[in-house]
Amino acid sequence: GARTVANMFSATHSxxxxxxxxxxxxxxxxxxxxxxxxxxxxxxxxxHCTYQTSGSNIYLFWYVQYLNKAPQLLLKGSKANRRxxxxxxxATLVTSDSSFHLQKPSMQASDSAVYYCALSDxxxxxxxxxxxxxxxxx
Numbered sequence: 128g129a130r131t132v133a134n135m136f137s138a139t140h141s142x143x144x145x146x147x148x149x150x151x152x153x154x155x156x157x158x159x160x161x162x163x164x165x166x167x168x169x170x171x172x173x174x175h176c177t178y179q180t181s182g183s184n185i186y187l188f189w190y191v192q193y194l195n196k197a198p199q200l201l202l203k204g205s206k207a208n209r210r211x212x213x214x215x216x217x218a219t220l221v222t223s224d225s226s227f228h229l230q231k232p233s234m235q236a237s238d239s240a241v242y243y244c245a246l247s248d249x250x251x252x253x254x255x256x257x258x259x260x261x262x263x264x265x
Contacts, residue, residue: 155180157187157246167234174229174242182248187220187227190243198243202229 157178178187186205192198202211204220204227211218218229229242 155182155246155248157244159244168236169233171232172230172234174244176227176229176244177225178227178244178246179225180246180248184248186247187218188245188247189216189218189227189229190245192241192243194240198241201242 155178157176159174159176174189176187176189178185184206186203188200188204189202190198191201201216202213202218204211204218206220206222209220215233216229216231218227220227227244229244231238
């Protein structure tokens with residue numbers, strides 16, 4: 128009925144918003160290889176994410192969006208802190224092949240959700256912040 132259509136539109140809308148926000152303006156991008164996947168309960172699962180960036184100080188994120196909920200941060204990885212774990216999910220930032228794959232050894236029915244991989248290149252922000260230090264501070 129009408130409600131299903133409305134739900135479908137709002138879901139599509141949030142996906143568009145997310146990808147626009149996280150693409151980055153610097154030629155940065157993330158690439159998720161799979162579309163929707165069905166997983167048997169208790170089975171292991173890897174969701175693939177590779178990235179391209181010219182930045183050196185990068186952060187990778189996995190967000191999870193459960194049905195009718197807002198997206199929330201699941202994992203964050205950086206060069207200083209490559210391995211992330213939360214709620215049985217784990218991801219390791221591998222700079223040699225530019226990947227931040229999300230893994231879970233045993234998927235549950237409650238893990239049904241949309242998963243987003245995101246990239247943040249904080250170089251420009253950090254450089255900008257450095258200029259605003261008070262004079263005389265080191």
